[in-house]
Amino acid sequence: MNKVASRLVSGIGRVSWLLGAASAVTGFVVVGVVVYGVVMRYVFKSPTVYSLELPEVLFIAMVALCLAYTQTQGRHVRVEIVTSRLRGRVQDALAIFTSITTLGYCVIVAWALSQRAAWNLAKDIGTIEAHVPLAPFSIVIVVGICLMGLLLLTEVAGLYSKVTRRG
Numbered sequence: 001m002n003k004v005a006s007r008l009v010s011g012i013g014r015v016s017w018l019l020g021a022a023s024a025v026t027g028f029v030v031v032g033v034v035v036y037g038v039v040m041r042y043v044f045k046s047p048t049v050y051s052l053e054l055p056e057v058l059f060i061a062m063v064a065l066c067l068a069y070t071q072t073q074g075r076h077v078r079v080e081i082v083t084s085r086l087r088g089r090v091q092d093a094l095a096i097f098t099s100i101t102t103l104g105y106c107v108i109v110a111w112a113l114s115q116r117a118a119w120n121l122a123k124d125i126g127t128i129e130a131h132v133p134l135a136p137f138s139i140v141i142v143v144g145i146c147l148m149g150l151l152l153l154t155e156v157a158g159l160y161s162k163v164t165r166r167g
Contacts, residue, residue: 009154013072016147020069026062030055050130057127057137064144071151092163099156106149114142 037051070076083091117138119125126133 005154005157012068012147012150012154016068016072016151019065019144019147023062023065023069026058026065030058030062033058050132053127053130054132057132057134061137061140064141067144068147068151071148071155089163092159096156096159096163099152099159103149103152103156106145106152110142110145110149113138113145117142 033051033055037048037055040051041047083094086094117135120133120138121135124133125135
């Protein structure tokens with residue numbers, strides 16, 4: 001079973017790296033769209049419809065794509081005022097608690113956003129002006145949050161086995 005868990009974590013790590021790279025590419029696309037919109041508006045006096053709405057939805061996708069990668073790197077914002085003063089099993093127990101709490105939050109958000117994604121897809125909902133379809137971006141958010149949830153689950157399992165080996 002340990003081999004299966006190791007392969008799962010490794011696979012999730014690879015997928016999260018790919019999504020992180022896609023997030024970086026999306027960031028460049030956002031910059032390109034914004035620069036194009038500014039040039040069209042101020043140089044050619046011909047603003048584009050999508051230059052305001054497309055960067056908004058792309059930015060949301062960019063953040064969702066890099067959630068799992070950020071989790072694998074341990075780079076999420078952490079307030080360590082309390083945890084830095086703790087040691088051993090207490091620190092691990094608090095880490096398990098916060099990871100489970102975050103996992104619960106991910107489950108709730110993923111469920112709610114999957115409902116929204118299905119609704120956006122069924123009703124063909126788009127942005128107001130440019131009618132950019134929102135369903136693909138909603139799906140990307142759900143995928144990013146689910147992958148982060150899987151990483152949190154593996155983190156909890158690792159911390160739990162660490163605590164039980166000590167005790």
